[in-house]
Amino acid sequence: MSKQHILSLYAVxxxxxxxxxxxxxxxxxxxxxxxxxxPEMDGKxxxxxxxxxxxxxxxDQIVQQLAKLVDVVHCEEHTGGxxxxxxxxLIKVLLAPETRAELxxxxxxxxxxxxxLTPSSLIIQVDxxxxxxxxxxxxxxxxxIVELVRSGxxxxxxxxxxx
Amino acid sequence: MSRSHVLSLTVVxxxxxxxxxxxxxxxxxxxxxxxxxxPEMDGRxxxxxITAQGSSEGIEQIVHQIGxxxxxxxxxxxxxxxxxxxxxxxxxxxxxxxxxxxILQFVDHFKARTVDLSTDSLxxxxxxxxxxxxxxxxxxxxxxIIELVRSGxxxxxxxxxxx
Numbered sequence: 001m002s003k004q005h006i007l008s009l010y011a012v013x014x015x016x017x018x019x020x021x022x023x024x025x026x027x028x029x030x031x032x033x034x035x036x037x038x039p040e041m042d043g044k045x046x047x048x049x050x051x052x053x054x055x056x057x058x059x060d061q062i063v064q065q066l067a068k069l070v071d072v073v074h075c076e077e078h079t080g081g082x083x084x085x086x087x088x089x090l091i092k093v094l095l096a097p098e099t100r101a102e103l104x105x106x107x108x109x110x111x112x113x114x115x116x117l118t119p120s121s122l123i124i125q126v127d128x129x130x131x132x133x134x135x136x137x138x139x140x141x142x143x144x145i146v147e148l149v150r151s152g153x154x155x156x157x158x159x160x161x162x163x
Numbered sequence: 164m165s166r167s168h169v170l171s172l173t174v175v176x177x178x179x180x181x182x183x184x185x186x187x188x189x190x191x192x193x194x195x196x197x198x199x200x201x202p203e204m205d206g207r208x209x210x211x212x213i214t215a216q217g218s219s220e221g222i223e224q225i226v227h228q229i230g231x232x233x234x235x236x237x238x239x240x241x242x243x244x245x246x247x248x249x250x251x252x253x254x255x256x257x258x259x260x261x262x263x264x265x266i267l268q269f270v271d272h273f274k275a276r277t278v279d280l281s282t283d284s285l286x287x288x289x290x291x292x293x294x295x296x297x298x299x300x301x302x303x304x305x306x307x308i309i310e311l312v313r314s315g316x317x318x319x320x321x322x323x324x325x326x
């Protein structure tokens with residue numbers, strides 16, 4: 001059965017590591033939905049969160065193959081329960097004087113923030129669950145979205161344990 | 164002179180595009196600081212934001228080379244001035260009754276939010292400029308950061324034009 005899997009990796013931050021990670025997905029025909037890669041505190045390691053679509057039966061194999069890479073410190077698949085999954089988005093919508101009040105109400109309802117306002121456009125910053133962001137985009141769609149940047153899913157285990 | 168460059172790309176959302184893209188960087192020995200990939204509105208295209216270190220001439224060549232790839236619609240380098248650059252982070256920090264008040268004050272000051280609280284740990288969610296997140300991390304470091312997930316830079320041009 002094909003569904004979305006979220007993997008969290010801890011890897012050495014140097015050229016070529018990301019490429020080897022992607023090759024494993026590409027070779028097995030997984031399409032990567034979103035990737036978030038950025039350095040950890042000291043810059044020597046990176047935290048990579050990958051959301052990918054594919055056959056559940058070989059996700060374990062992918063995890064094992066990733067973990068075997070020399071530069072990958074650890075790799076784990078996460079199921080929703082004990083972890084926090086968040087996303088951030090920047091959305092640019094067209095604005096007219098008649099629609100401004102309505103747009104600002106939508107922003108307020110979803111606890112978003114306006115980061116740029118011009119007579120004809122508005123940029124909204126919003127963070128939260130994927131579903132919440134999807135719902136907000138659904139509402140804003142009627143107002144003509146110019147462009148959209150999403151961070152993709154980011155994950156952290158609840159409590160004191162490491163992800 | 165080596166400095167940090169932010170590139171914004173629109174690409175066709177299919178398997179294999181990313182690894183070709185990353186190869187361009189790897190072949191030239193550029194290390195990618197952060198990478199964000201997620202689908203655009205209708206799912207056919209993806210928006211990618213890459214932060215990489217290197218010489219300006221080197222980056223210019225990379226921009227040209229990437230622009231030539233079949234599945235890349237456009238690739239631009241952005242100077243920070245006319246664009247909004249934001250980042251999202253989750254920080255897990257060690258907590259004890261003695262430092263709880265102080266940490267919650269930091270959270271308040273940086274307009275961050277707490278997303279998980281247990282007896283000995285706290286997960287904080289923060290959004291904003293890279294420098295703001297850096298200084299929040301700096302403040303929390305003495306209290307013991309258990310782990311950190313950052314989105315890396317996300318970019319959108321100001322005003323109603325496309326990025």
